[in-house]
Amino acid sequence: MDSALPRPPDRLKAALDGLAEGLAELKAALGPGGWTDDPQEIAPWLEEWRGRWHGHTPLMLTPRSTEEVAKAVRICAARRIPIVPQGGATGLVGGQVPFGEVLLSLRKMRAIRAVSPLDDALTVEAGVTLKEAQDAALAAGRRFPLSLAAEGTATIGGVVSTNAGGVQVLRYGMMRDLVLGIEAVMPDGRVFDGLKTLRKDNTGYDLKQLLIGAEGTLGVVTAATLKLVPLLRSRATAMAGLSRAADAVELLARARAETGGGVEAFELMRRVGVEMAVRNVPGVREPLETVTPWIVLIELASGEDGAAEAALQRLLESAFDQGLILDAAVATNEAQRAAFWKLREEQSAAQKPEGPGWKHDVSVPVSRIAEFIDAAETAVLAFEPGARISAFGHVGDGNLHYDVMRPLDADPAAFMARQPQGSKVVHDLVAAFDGSISAEHGLGRLKTDEARRYKSDVEQDAMRAIRAALDPHRIMNPAVLF
Missing domain, CATH: 3.30.43.10 (Uridine Diphospho-n-acetylenolpyruvylglucosamine Reductase, domain 2)
Structure with missing residues (x-):
C-alpha cells in the first residue's frame, strides 16, 4: 500500500x-x-x-x-x-x-555583564528585560531612560533590533541614540564584538547602527552596551485637558522653551481612547473634573531640587491664562503619577474589548500633527462612516498611534476585510505629510509589502544590497524588510 x-x-x-x-x-x-x-x-x-x-x-x-x-x-x-x-x-x-x-x-541570555558609572554605560545580554536594565542602572546610581508599556517583558535584544522609542524620546532619543556598542552573531555565524563604551569612533561605517532597527535581518544581537544618564532630583507630572490637538503642539513648544529642555514626556490622548480605558481597564479613572476632547500628560524633570515642580506650575498657570488648557491636575505623590501613566500606557490594551481595529503607528513632522489629525479624520470617516478614531502618542517626536475602531453597528469580519484599503487611506495621507508609516514598531510581516509603495527605489535597492552582502542566502528573518 x-x-x-x-x-x-x-x-x-x-x-x-x-x-x-x-x-x-x-x-x-x-x-x-x-x-x-x-x-x-x-x-x-x-x-x-x-x-x-x-x-x-x-x-x-x-x-x-x-x-x-x-x-x-x-x-x-x-x-x-x-x-x-x-x-x-x-x-x-x-x-x-x-x-x-x-x-x-534569546530569552535565556540574561546576564548583566558590566556596569561602568564613570562611563555612564551598562552592558547586558539580549534576553535581559528593559525593566531589569533600568533597575541595574538605578542600582549604580544612574538611569537608562528608555521606557515603554511592555518594559517588563520586552527584551534589550528586541528593543535594539526594532529601534524602539517609548515615551521619553523627546529628551533622550530612540534606542539608536542610547546604544554605545553591540555584540552580534552575523549571518555566517561569525561574532561581531562591538561592545564599546566609546562616545566617538569616526572610523568608517558604523556596523552597530546597521544592526539597530534591522529586525534581525542582518544578524542576531546577543548583547548591547547602553548609554546611561544621571539621576534627576525633581520630577513633576500633570494631566491637562485641551479643546484642540493644535493646542497640544503649542503647549509643547511653550513647555520646551520655558524649561530649557526639561520636558521628559508629552503624551497626547483623544477622548475616545480615554473613555475606552476608563470603561475597560480596572483601576483607570477620569483624570480631570472637566471632560475635554483631548488630554495631554506632561512630565518635567530637573537636576535641581524643586525646579521641575516650579516649572510645571508656571507652565500650567500661563497656559490657563492664554486659554491653551481647560483643566489640569498635578500628581502630588507617586500613586497619582502612576495612575496618570496607567491611563496613557493602557490605551492599546483598552481597545481589545471594543473589537477589531485598524492599527497605525505613524509619524509626521511635529508642526503638522494637528493638521494631519484633522485631515485623517475627514478621510477615514469618508471611507468608513461611524468609525471610532483613537489617536494617541508622543507629540514631542511626531509619533501617533492612529487606531480606527469598528463602528458599533458594523460586522467585525466585514470591517476587518476593509483594512487594507482603510490603512492605505491613512498611510497615503502620512506620505503626503512627509511622514513615515512606521514610527516605532518596525515593518515586520505587517508592513513590509506596504512599505514598498512609499520607499524610493534608491532606498530599497540600497537596503537589498546591504542585506545581500551580509546574508546572501537570506536566512535571517527572511519575510521581513526588503
Missing part, C-alpha cells in the same frame, strides 16, 4: 531530508536545555499578543551564550535553514513570529 502513496519530487525529498539532518545537528550542538520541539512549550511564543499571527516552527532554539548562538547560526547558514530571532515577543507587526523557520529565542 505504501508504494501507492504519492512521493515528493527528488529535489523536495532531498530538501526535507536535509532539513531533518540540520535540525538534528542543531539539537546536538546546543544540547539538553538548548532547544525544544515540544508543541506545548513552543506554543506561547508563536502567537502575537493581539492574536493576529499564529505561527509554526519545527524547532525552538534557546541558546544560553553567544557561543551557542554562533554555533546555531553557522549550522543554519551551511544548510540554508531560515531563522527568526525573538526577544520578549512583544512586537506588534509580526516580525518575531516564525512561519516554518527555526525560532531562535
Whole structure:
C-alpha cells in the first residue's frame, strides 16, 4: 500500500531530508536545555499578543551564550535553514513570529555583564528585560531612560533590533541614540564584538547602527552596551485637558522653551481612547473634573531640587491664562503619577474589548500633527462612516498611534476585510505629510509589502544590497524588510 502513496519530487525529498539532518545537528550542538520541539512549550511564543499571527516552527532554539548562538547560526547558514530571532515577543507587526523557520529565542541570555558609572554605560545580554536594565542602572546610581508599556517583558535584544522609542524620546532619543556598542552573531555565524563604551569612533561605517532597527535581518544581537544618564532630583507630572490637538503642539513648544529642555514626556490622548480605558481597564479613572476632547500628560524633570515642580506650575498657570488648557491636575505623590501613566500606557490594551481595529503607528513632522489629525479624520470617516478614531502618542517626536475602531453597528469580519484599503487611506495621507508609516514598531510581516509603495527605489535597492552582502542566502528573518 505504501508504494501507492504519492512521493515528493527528488529535489523536495532531498530538501526535507536535509532539513531533518540540520535540525538534528542543531539539537546536538546546543544540547539538553538548548532547544525544544515540544508543541506545548513552543506554543506561547508563536502567537502575537493581539492574536493576529499564529505561527509554526519545527524547532525552538534557546541558546544560553553567544557561543551557542554562533554555533546555531553557522549550522543554519551551511544548510540554508531560515531563522527568526525573538526577544520578549512583544512586537506588534509580526516580525518575531516564525512561519516554518527555526525560532531562535534569546530569552535565556540574561546576564548583566558590566556596569561602568564613570562611563555612564551598562552592558547586558539580549534576553535581559528593559525593566531589569533600568533597575541595574538605578542600582549604580544612574538611569537608562528608555521606557515603554511592555518594559517588563520586552527584551534589550528586541528593543535594539526594532529601534524602539517609548515615551521619553523627546529628551533622550530612540534606542539608536542610547546604544554605545553591540555584540552580534552575523549571518555566517561569525561574532561581531562591538561592545564599546566609546562616545566617538569616526572610523568608517558604523556596523552597530546597521544592526539597530534591522529586525534581525542582518544578524542576531546577543548583547548591547547602553548609554546611561544621571539621576534627576525633581520630577513633576500633570494631566491637562485641551479643546484642540493644535493646542497640544503649542503647549509643547511653550513647555520646551520655558524649561530649557526639561520636558521628559508629552503624551497626547483623544477622548475616545480615554473613555475606552476608563470603561475597560480596572483601576483607570477620569483624570480631570472637566471632560475635554483631548488630554495631554506632561512630565518635567530637573537636576535641581524643586525646579521641575516650579516649572510645571508656571507652565500650567500661563497656559490657563492664554486659554491653551481647560483643566489640569498635578500628581502630588507617586500613586497619582502612576495612575496618570496607567491611563496613557493602557490605551492599546483598552481597545481589545471594543473589537477589531485598524492599527497605525505613524509619524509626521511635529508642526503638522494637528493638521494631519484633522485631515485623517475627514478621510477615514469618508471611507468608513461611524468609525471610532483613537489617536494617541508622543507629540514631542511626531509619533501617533492612529487606531480606527469598528463602528458599533458594523460586522467585525466585514470591517476587518476593509483594512487594507482603510490603512492605505491613512498611510497615503502620512506620505503626503512627509511622514513615515512606521514610527516605532518596525515593518515586520505587517508592513513590509506596504512599505514598498512609499520607499524610493534608491532606498530599497540600497537596503537589498546591504542585506545581500551580509546574508546572501537570506536566512535571517527572511519575510521581513526588503
